[in-house]
Amino acid sequence: MTKEKLGTWRIDRQLVEDISRHAAFGRRRKFKKNTVLYEQGEVSTRFYFVLKGLVQISIFRADGSEVVLELMGPETVCGEGAAFDGLPRFSSAAAIEDTEAIEFDTAKMTEIFRARPEFAALLLRVTSLKQRVLAVRLKHLASREPQDRIMELLTRLEDMFAIDHPKGRLLVTHLTHEQIATMTGTSRVTVTRTLQRLREQNRIDIIDGHILLKRRRDGG
Amino acid sequence: MTKEKLGTWRIDRQLVEDISRHAAFGRRRKFKKNTVLYEQGEVSTRFYFVLKGLVQISIFRADGSEVVLELMGPETVCGEGAAFDGLPRFSSAAAIEDTEAIEFDTAKMTEIFRARPEFAALLLRVTSLKQRVLAVRLKHLASREPQDRIMELLTRLEDMFAIDHPKGRLLVTHLTHEQIATMTGTSRVTVTRTLQRLREQNRIDIIDGHILLKRRRDGG
DNA sequence: ACCGTCTCGTATCGGGCGATACAGCCCGGC
DNA sequence: GCCGGGCTGTATCGCCCGATACGAGACGGT
Numbered sequence: 001m002t003k004e005k006l007g008t009w010r011i012d013r014q015l016v017e018d019i020s021r022h023a024a025f026g027r028r029r030k031f032k033k034n035t036v037l038y039e040q041g042e043v044s045t046r047f048y049f050v051l052k053g054l055v056q057i058s059i060f061r062a063d064g065s066e067v068v069l070e071l072m073g074p075e076t077v078c079g080e081g082a083a084f085d086g087l088p089r090f091s092s093a094a095a096i097e098d099t100e101a102i103e104f105d106t107a108k109m110t111e112i113f114r115a116r117p118e119f120a121a122l123l124l125r126v127t128s129l130k131q132r133v134l135a136v137r138l139k140h141l142a143s144r145e146p147q148d149r150i151m152e153l154l155t156r157l158e159d160m161f162a163i164d165h166p167k168g169r170l171l172v173t174h175l176t177h178e179q180i181a182t183m184t185g186t187s188r189v190t191v192t193r194t195l196q197r198l199r200e201q202n203r204i205d206i207i208d209g210h211i212l213l214k215r216r217r218d219g220g
Numbered sequence: 221m222t223k224e225k226l227g228t229w230r231i232d233r234q235l236v237e238d239i240s241r242h243a244a245f246g247r248r249r250k251f252k253k254n255t256v257l258y259e260q261g262e263v264s265t266r267f268y269f270v271l272k273g274l275v276q277i278s279i280f281r282a283d284g285s286e287v288v289l290e291l292m293g294p295e296t297v298c299g300e301g302a303a304f305d306g307l308p309r310f311s312s313a314a315a316i317e318d319t320e321a322i323e324f325d326t327a328k329m330t331e332i333f334r335a336r337p338e339f340a341a342l343l344l345r346v347t348s349l350k351q352r353v354l355a356v357r358l359k360h361l362a363s364r365e366p367q368d369r370i371m372e373l374l375t376r377l378e379d380m381f382a383i384d385h386p387k388g389r390l391l392v393t394h395l396t397h398e399q400i401a402t403m404t405g406t407s408r409v410t411v412t413r414t415l416q417r418l419r420e421q422n423r424i425d426i427i428d429g430h431i432l433l434k435r436r437r438d439g440g
Numbered sequence: 441a442c443c444g445t446c447t448c449g450t451a452t453c454g455g456g457c458g459a460t461a462c463a464g465c466c467c468g469g470c
Numbered sequence: 471g472c473c474g475g476g477c478t479g480t481a482t483c484g485c486c487c488g489a490t491a492c493g494a495g496a497c498g499g500t
Contacts, residue, residue: 059355059356059358059359061359061362061363067358067362081351082352083348085348085352087352090355091355109341110337110340110341113341114334114337117333117334117340118330120330120333120337120340120341121329123344124304124326124343124344124347125304125306127304127347128300128302128303129305129307131301131347131350131351131354132305134351134355135279135289135301135310135311135354136279136310137358138279138354138361139281139287141358141361141362141405142281142287142361143281143405144364144406144457144488146456176476177477185361185362187459189458189460189479190456190458192477192480193457193479193480196479196480364457366487396447397448398447406487407488407489408447409449409450409487409489410487412449412450413449413450413486416449
């Protein structure tokens with residue numbers, strides 16, 4: 001099984017092609033591992049279309065603790081939220097692998113939209129998809145049950161990164177219990193406990209360190 | 221003190237004017253109290269700019285429980301998330317007061333954007349603001365502490381709806397403990413307990429049923 | 441005045457999560 | 471082989487939240 005690191009986000013192929021077609025409106029940039037694309041609190045009109053590498057999006061809470069929102073792999077857009085509303089960044093983005101991205105600037109967007117109105121519609125689709133994922137995450141984080149919180153992450157990863165397997169769907173992405181904990185707002189120990197419980201309930205299985213979501217009998 | 225019901229969302233005056241200026245691209249509609257604007261799961265390309273009344277946005281979980289996302293009062297936009305990405309609605313919207321709104325349809329948006337590119341930039345600002353609020357809520361819901369969850373709601377309401385008061389900022393919006401509970405993913409009893417605790421900590425006060433956020437000494 | 445409804449305050453109890461600690465395991469380095 | 475670090479599996483304990491129940495107070499209808 002590959003040790004390649006993967007993100008927690010993917011958009012459909014058509015959308016990727018459509019965005020790539022407008023790459024000329026931005027400029028290509030490289031970010032070395034452990035450098036910052038943007039930082040929570042700063043004001044900026046730039047956003048990014050990741051081509052290679054891996055970018056961790058996180059929010060730091062007042063007490064300094066970190067909530068990891070996403071790991072953005074190739075062919076994903078990030079930073080557009082704060083770039084368009086003009087307010088300080090609500091999240092930070094750091095390259096956790098050597099990364100290449102196209103950097104867009106919203107400053108001249110109205111002009112671009114006049115020439116290429118379909119680019120505006122495209123960006124609206126991207127922000128709407130993000131809004132959707134945030135809303136769905138919120139739905140599950142509203143629950144205090146660790147099982148809800150963790151299963152939401154797993155099913156989302158299933159939608160984006162799972163491959164078929166005789167017994168269900170195998171998550172290609174590998175996350176440590178620690179990472180799952182910071183993404184679901186629980187403790188590392190609880191993640192371990194909850195995954196154990198899910199195994200006992202026969203809902204998941206662990207194969208070579210990867211999580212297998214078992215086929216449910218109730219359709220789907 | 222007025223008993224008028226208010227929402228949990230507001231956008232700045234300039235943005236409201238800019239949207240109003242494009243009202244001709246939509247059509248005016250009325251919704252009686254307790255009717256539905258749209259429902260979770262349906263596919264639709266319509267979104268709304270509320271003029272009068274109050275619309276409750278909620279997500280229903282698999283077990284039937286309801287998470288209230290927002291109460292959208294006049295001069296707010298709702299439904300644009302699912303209207304632009306074309307996927308089934310992730311939330312439901314119901315008028316909880318007699319409501320008037322302008323209904324837009326995304327189907328012909330690319331054409332409109334060609335003629336009025338600034339309208340596209342406007343909508344991107346609106347969706348980005350929503351993304352921001354969702355992300356901030358997520359940051360706080362990631363915590364399991366009821367106090368974090370509830371204070372996030374209160375400070376957000378402060379930003380949008382508070383009036384100055386000698387001792388701090390008074391929230392004009394009145395929410396029952398039950399409503400706060402469904403918006404923060406806690407129980408009604410815990411909301412009561414937590415608000416009590418916040419009073420003991422001298423961070424809030426209750427004046428005629430309205431919450432007063434006391435001025436903090438640590439600046440700000 | 442009487443009642444029903446809604447809301448808020450508060451009590452009891454059980455359960456499960458977080459904090460903490462420690463052991464076993466894998467793997468890479470030398 | 472030996473060591474060390476990162477990850478996972480468990481154990482113990484304290485605490486606090488959710489479920490549940492009940493009472494007090496406000497308000498409106500008749």
